[in-house]
Amino acid sequence: xxxxxxxxxxxxxxxxxxxxxxxxxxxxxxxxxxxxxxxxxxxxxxxxxxxxxxxxxxxxxxxxxxxxxxxxxxxxxxxxxxxxxxxxxxxxxxxxxxxxxxxxxxxxxxxxxxxxxxxxxxxxxxxxxxxxx
Amino acid sequence: xxxxxxxxxxxxxxxxxxxxxxxxxxxxxxxxxxxxxxxxxxxxxxxxxxxxxxxxxxxxxxxxxxxxxxxxxxxxxxxxxxxxxxxxxxxxxxxxxxxxxxxxxxxxxx
Numbered sequence: 001x002x003x004x005x006x007x008x009x010x011x012x013x014x015x016x017x018x019x020x021x022x023x024x025x026x027x028x029x030x031x032x033x034x035x036x037x038x039x040x041x042x043x044x045x046x047x048x049x050x051x052x053x054x055x056x057x058x059x060x061x062x063x064x065x066x067x068x069x070x071x072x073x074x075x076x077x078x079x080x081x082x083x084x085x086x087x088x089x090x091x092x093x094x095x096x097x098x099x100x101x102x103x104x105x106x107x108x109x110x111x112x113x114x115x116x117x118x119x120x121x122x123x124x125x126x127x128x129x130x131x132x133x
Numbered sequence: 134x135x136x137x138x139x140x141x142x143x144x145x146x147x148x149x150x151x152x153x154x155x156x157x158x159x160x161x162x163x164x165x166x167x168x169x170x171x172x173x174x175x176x177x178x179x180x181x182x183x184x185x186x187x188x189x190x191x192x193x194x195x196x197x198x199x200x201x202x203x204x205x206x207x208x209x210x211x212x213x214x215x216x217x218x219x220x221x222x223x224x225x226x227x228x229x230x231x232x233x234x235x236x237x238x239x240x241x242x243x
Contacts, residue, residue, distance in 0.1 A: 045196040045240075075192070078191050079191050086196070
């Protein structure tokens with residue numbers, strides 16, 4: 001997606017920026033995960049270079065088999081599977097966070113690249129914008 | 134706000150999107166379409182049904198670019214393009230078709 005500087009063609013159109021959205025909170029109980037996902041979808045609709053990182057309790061956002069009926073909240077986790085259609089394909093989960101919670105990549109609803117916290121920090125350092133929620 | 138149909142009221146938001154997904158029926162869809170000045174043809178239904186299936190699978194209403202691409206994948210390039218979709222839904226395929234399909238307004242749609 002980043003082979004074009006912009007697809008509007010005009011010189012005034014902005015260049016593509018690297019955005020990383022860092023998700024640190026559990027999916028329910030606060031609005032952060034859902035709102036964060038909405039911002040990701042908006043950024044992707046504006047053709048930005050978007051990646052997502054899941055850290056701490058944020059890895060639970062991707063856990064398979066979420067049951068939210070008793071909470072009377074919509075299970076929005078299927079929306080992470082729509083990210084591919086938005087050309088958002090760079091998803092990272094922190095190894096330490098997964099291990100501390102007894103999770104592995106195959107317990108998640110979408111394919112992710114598992115990175116150590118050091119590797120993730122290096123990736124964050126090369127972003128134009130890092131937004132944490 | 135709301136829609137009246139056969140003595141029942143269906144809640145909508147200030148822009149006319151149904152509040153409750155489960156209120157949707159073909160009759161409600163036809164009523165919304167009439168308010169949008171759209172005569173529902175099989176081609177319109179194809180897009181509306183596609184959107185409902187997309188929502189069932191992903192729990193979100195797709196942005197227009199994503200909708201166009203996904204329709205192209207499923208129904209072919211002669212339908213997965215802006216011209217075709219805007220002819221069916223002149224005020225914005227994602228916006229209008231989502232409204233008729235009883236879905237929320239697509240994220241990122243202004």
